[in-house]
Amino acid sequence: MLKFDVAVVGGGVAGLTAAIYAARAGKQTILIEKQERLGGRAMTHKKKGAYFNLGGHALYHGDALSTFRELGLQLPGGQPSVDGYGIWKGKLSPLPMGVKSLFTTPLLSWKGKMELGAWLAKLGKLDTQLYDNMSLREWIEGNVQDPMVRNLFYSLLRTASYVVAPDLQAAGPVLQQLKHALKGVLYLDRGWGAMVDELKQKALEQGVQIVTKNKVISVEHHEGKARHVLCGDGMKIEANHIILTTPPAVAHELVPHAEETALHTWKEQAVEVTAACLDVALRRLPEPKQQFVYGLDQTVFLSNQSRAAYLSDDGAQVITLLKYQGKEKDARRDLQELEETLDLVQPGWRNELVEKQYLPNITVCHDFMHVKRQENPGPAVPEIIGLYVAGEWAAHGELLVDAATASAKRAVEHILSLESEERTPNEHRVIV
Known part of the structure; x- marks a missing residue:
């Protein structure tokens, strides 16, 4: 004993x-x-010189990052640019993530641009605890007027939480997570x-x-x-x-x-939350500008984490794709959707492939x-x-x-x- x-x-x-x-x-x-x-x-597997996490990982400016800093962890890595694209009806369009893209994106009407601009200005001061007992759908439908701005909010909040359950998810905590995300995220060298x-x-x-x-x-x-x-x-x-x-x-x-x-x-x-995750290491990017993509009318997400962190000993670009899953899961169909997303964003990627990892049903969290x-x-x-x-x-x-x-x-x-x-x-x- x-x-x-x-x-x-x-x-x-x-x-x-x-x-x-x-x-x-x-x-x-x-x-x-x-x-x-x-x-x-939080394990990382090394395959052919590339560092693959178990699913998509990013450190927000929340409790974990402050805890690790307080403990004296070095956490080498970098903060990626938020400039990105959205997938809408099978096409890529610049996302309104900054002043320039907000006014030039074809995704939003002028009225929608004005509404999103107003939200970006006031989100940082939003008292999210007021919405802890309200569903995410109830909050979005009751507070966001423009239909495309609603789609954008659903996408951003889904990415911040990995959850596809707007009628079940509490709005307050995920809105707080979005506030953390707007301060930038940290991608870690050699993975988590x-x-x-x-x-x-x-x-x-x-x-x-x-x-x-x-x-x-x-x-x-x-x-x-x-x-x-x-x-x-x-x-x-x-x-x-x-x-x-x-x-x-x-x-x-x-x-x-x-x-x-x-x-x-x-x-x-x-209520368990799961995702399908495809990681690929590519010798080069066929489309170097298209490294960060949100699905607006489908529950997918793509990020080239190598744009901010050291994730390959051979200079390969390590890209993570996620399919946020609800109750319906199909490993083959989800992989097909992720590969089709990669075809759209990085056409010809198969010719540059060094290694890949597919996790068809990884647990993100066991409750939320x-x-x-x-x-x-x-x-x-x-x-x-x-x-x-x-x-x-x-x-x-x-x-x-x-x-x-x-x-x-x-x-x-x-x-x-x-x-x-x-x-x-x-x-x-x-x-x-």
């Missing part, structure tokens, strides 16, 4: 963040990851795997014990208190605090009698902020003292990786506040 103050289950971004902050607070911390590598969906390596190094420097290739099979609790973690190889880890950074369904499976706890509610209300949520998950499981959850699905208003880091810090903050409350009665005891 090993004994720690804090045991973290899962070695993705949330798990690494939680482990680092717990260790920084002076807690003996162990992190257990079932795979050989850390990072989860390089960021994971930095997080791992920070964890080791803080004294976190990292165990890989060992699957947690149960989180034992007794008399309303978390007791220990049981691993597949028989190892038992006793801990005062256990942080689960697994998906909600896995957390539910790991905890005996979870159906009697909030874990059941969180599992039942979760939607109007049918009964409650926001975590950080604590109320029925079991010492048990916590974190991950992109445990959002309290944040999206994607911002939710991963924010929820991880919430879990650690809850641990520290709980211990502080336990000490306070003794420290302030009055002797009469």
Whole structure:
């Protein structure tokens, strides 16, 4: 039996963040990851000199970026230009992303240009929390007048969140994410795997014990208190605090009698978000100007991340294409749609192909902020003292990786506040 103050289950971004902050607070911390590598969906695979992420990744000016900066991560990379194109009825047109393109784009009428210009001016000051309980469709249809400006908003907000569910998605959080996006995004040199390596190094420097290739099979609790973690190889880890950074369904499976706890509610209300992703490394771009494209009447997105980051040892251009998926998924059809998008944007790309990666149904997040949520998950499981959850699905208003880091810090903050409350009665005891 090993004994720690804090045991973290899962070695993705949330798990690494939680482990680092717990260790920084002076807690003996162990992190257990079932795979050989850390990072989860933030891994990067190198193929023929090109660095491929697991799906499209970009760091917004949100909680994750500020957290990583606060931890001292270097995060080498660059901020890409926002100049781009939109696909409408099978044709490419410049998107109105700046003053010049706003007035020259053929996509919008003069009235539409004026309305979009007004929105771009006031979005930065918008109090998005006012719309946390309103669906995205309700917000767009009630606030945006011009039909093409509506299409543009649907596209921008879909790209910011990866979600294709305007009747379900809560408007406030995704509008806040769009505000972050308008400040620019960061593409990372050598992909997000390089960021994971930095997080791992920070964890080791803080004294976190990292165990890989060992699957947690149960989180034992007794008399309303978390007791220990049981691993597949028989190892038992006793801990005062256990942080689960697994998906909600896995957390539910790991905890005996979870159906009697909030874990059941969180599992039942979760709505998974998926995408089909095609990455290609090209020797050169047939059309060098067309590197950033939004689908306006189809749920696709294209970005040449090499325009801002080092993603190939051989000088290849690494392009990511996404098909944001709803309930209907068809791997072959989605690949065809992505390849047809590439045909439109970079005709002749097959003659320049170095390597490609197709992920037909990758999980983007296991839940998101939607109007049918009964409650926001975590950080604590109320029925079991010492048990916590974190991950992109445990959002309290944040999206994607911002939710991963924010929820991880919430879990650690809850641990520290709980211990502080336990000490306070003794420290302030009055002797009469």
